[in-house]
Amino acid sequence: MLRHGLAERFPAYRWSDAEFDASLQKQPEYSTPYWICDAIDGAVHFLQGMPMWAVSLCLVRDGQTAVSFVYDPCRDEMFTAIARQGAFFEWQQN
Numbered sequence: 001m002l003r004h005g006l007a008e009r010f011p012a013y014r015w016s017d018a019e020f021d022a023s024l025q026k027q028p029e030y031s032t033p034y035w036i037c038d039a040i041d042g043a044v045h046f047l048q049g050m051p052m053w054a055v056s057l058c059l060v061r062d063g064q065t066a067v068s069f070v071y072d073p074c075r076d077e078m079f080t081a082i083a084r085q086g087a088f089f090e091w092q093q094n
Contacts, residue, residue, distance in 0.1 A: 002037060002055075002057070003015055003035075003037070010033075012032065012033070013032070013033045013034055013035060013059070014030050014032060014033070014034040014035070015034065015035050015037075016029050016030070016034045016035065016036045016060075018036055027063075028063035029060075030060075033059060033060065033061040033066070034060055035057060035058070035059055035060075036058050036060060037055070037056065037057045038055070038056040038057075039055055040053055040055070041053060041054045041055065041070070042054060051074035051075070052074075053072075053074070054070050054071055054073075055069075055070070055071045055073065056068070056069070056070050057069045057071075064083065065081075065083060066082070066083050067081065067083065068080070075091070076091065077089065077090070077091050078090040078091075
């Protein structure tokens with residue numbers, strides 16, 4: 001769902017599967033902007049039913065991370081970092 005939504009909004013940006021191949025992580029995979037996602041960052045915790053996992057997404061542009069997002073669905077918390085602009089936290093009180 002995330003990949004499809006980003007492709008519609010940013011059709012020129014590629015999608016990387018480098019998260020699954022450590023050799024691809026040593027240098028930028030593409031010369032154009034691309035997304036890297038870890039759908040279950042903390043999979044061991046997730047599989048054990050522990051609420052210590054998140055969804056991580058970053059945009060790489062010109063070989064550098066331009067923006068990153070970490071969403072913790074168990075706490076409904078979103079962390080965002082933008083290159084040279086800082087890091088931010090958003091929490092939704094239920």
